[in-house]
Amino acid sequence: MLRIVLAGLRVVATDPCPSLFGNLAAPTRMRAIALARQMDSVALLDRERALAAVRRLVLTPLDRPWLRTVELANEVLERRTVLPRPGRARSTHAVAVSLYMDKWWEQCLAGALRILADRGSVLEQVPVPSPWIEIRGNEPLDADESPADDSLDASSQEEKTRHVDLMFELRGATIIADAKYKLNSGALAAGDGYQVFAYSHTARSGTNGRLSDAAAILYPSRSPGSIYGGRLGGRRLRRATAPNYEARLLGLPFPAPSDLGSDVAWKSYLRRLADALELGLQGIASRPEAGTSDQPAGLAPVFE
Structure with missing residues (x-):
């Protein structure tokens, strides 16, 4: 209220x-x-x-x-009204357009990934099951997952399911992408880190049923030419539990007003965004396994 x-x-x-x-x-x-x-x-x-x-x-x-x-x-x-700028009133008609900018940012990324990713592999809002399974009755702890209970009401089902923003394949590697509509200096917030950690263990591709090989956390950037971490590939994070799994934090160009002026300008922006994604994701999920880790669960920085 x-x-x-x-x-x-x-x-x-x-x-x-x-x-x-x-x-x-x-x-x-x-x-x-x-x-x-x-x-x-x-x-x-x-x-x-x-x-x-x-x-x-x-x-x-x-x-x-x-x-x-x-x-x-x-x-x-x-109450809504649209006022023309001084000296710009050329018509008596005005249109107000309201967008959820976080969702629009996801759509920008989806459009760029369809240029970059393996053909037909980009999926949006992929459902991810809960990382926890209810133990029913006296069943053993290592029992297989029970089939879905149709008696659960809709709210309970919704609580059990989350959605990863984007999932795609790049040169055969399955990657989840978490779009963040907020500025970021290169540090991963705790809540975002635990969210991606859970997705890394539970999100499966809708095209091949595989768990993901890597993750990308994608932020809009005020400095389109910069990549977090000051090096190729953005800031790299390694999951602190086996098997090895990499996540990258990338700052990417957000559309400017000039990018919205025409269809040609918009396609040019998507191409630039795809190029920035390609640069930031170079080498992801393509390195050989380097052993396991005994560190606590989470995402730990990769030190080079």
Whole structure:
């Protein structure tokens, strides 16, 4: 509920306003900013997710005093307008386009991988089973996995399944790709590391049923020419459990406005992105096994 209210305050504080109403809007914006600062411990939702949360929201009797506040936040979130830049008004028609940028970044990567990867091997949102299997009754610990229980409700099934963003084959090696829509300086966050670690043991290709041979964690970069780690192949990580398994952190070029101007410009961007991926993935999953490791589970840096 508070996340919905905060999303509404953010719209009030940041949405553009015609200059004619500037004097009226300024005090309202300042009050919205001041109130939002009092909610700094509340996670922020974007407009679309906040509107979806409103539709799912069920207020308890204790929440009833907030009803009018939530209604007002919903009114603010539903209002949309597109204002032309000064001197750019050539038409009375305007179109607003709203995108989930994290999903769009995945689509950019998928388009580039279809240029680079083995033909027909790129899969999106590949389901990954839970790394844990319920022990039923008195069955032994080493029993084979039990068949799926049709009596499980949909929510239980959803909790058991996650999805890896992308899975593809490159020169015969099966690779999982985790798209991250956030800037990164080359360090792998703990949550991301454990997520990829679980995927490395459980994700199977939908084309050949094999476990993956390597992983790539792909971030947008403000410096398209840079590769994390300052060396070819980005920052390399080795799984700390056997068998040997490599993951790479790569910073990749994010589309610029000029890349969206035409179909030719967009195809050129995808080609550049594919080239950057090829450079960053050179040699991945192609080196011979170098033994096993007794280190604790996780992803450990490869020191060269």
